[in-house]
Amino acid sequence: MASLDAQGMLIDPRIVLQRSVTIEHGALDAIHAIVLHQTDSASAASALNAYRSGPNGAHFLIDVDGTIYQTASLNKRCYHVGSLIRSRCLEINQAQCADAQVAKARALGWSAQTKELNRIERTKDYPARYPVNSDSVGIEIVGRHLDDTNYEALTAAQQGSLTWLIGALYTQFSLTADDVYRHPEVSYKNPGEAAGATWK
């Protein structure tokens, strides 16, 4: 079973430690969720190289052959979610979303609406809102975007490693399947990102 050391690194033979402090931004005081991403690169090497100059990145990176790299300390925040989050109430059950502020925001144009919804959501705690950078772990999966709505599928090796890693994080941080999200669920991104990822 994986163990967490004092530096926030997950120690297990299945994890290659490749920490980049350039993608770490302050303390990560709580971990409530996991957000899945795809790198839009053909290899882990490309992503690891980009991390050296920062500032964006995530805590873990899964290569096409299933190799898992830990690229940031779990004691540290990474900028992986994005600055604007969706309205959870609106996304899950629009008809039941009786939030008066949200209704008012929806009358605005798209750009103003997304900013106002973000403002409203950030007054709430998880899970009343989606996870943000300050309370989530990011996992990047190597894979390219194909067009505006699709990314490459995960390889079998990637899916296997993802399942194992999510399980290890569940154990470490008392999370469940309900605490795992694909990036476009939480923020305004290509809807195909991590669409092929599955978890229990």
Place this chain on the structure above:
Amino acid sequence: MEMRVAALILAIAMSGCATPPGATGLTEVVVQDFESREPLRCTTADVDLDAARVREFFARAHAIDYRTLAERHEIAPCALLGNLRRQGQWCDWKIRPGGIGQIECAGQRTDYLCEQCDDLYAAGTTGAR
């Protein structure tokens, strides 16, 4: 000699700081269509540009790789579409709310970001829906 050195230093400094240029020399810009994956939330009012403002958008925008775009910016679920001529070739273009655009010529796509285009979007709208 000193002038040449100064010019060389300036060129080196500028090449290190330069962002990829916007798309200029575009002709025959035509607005053809609008698409939205969320038609009630992302509408024509959110990207209400005419041909002249489309040309201006791409002149002000800078090229950006998709990965950086996807990481750092919001990708709206709607877009204005059309075509244009660039160096004699017909190309397709797309512009989304929030300053994101793309031009595709013969299967080669370039993504653009315009951070100084709020006025172009505002010019065609009356504010709230």
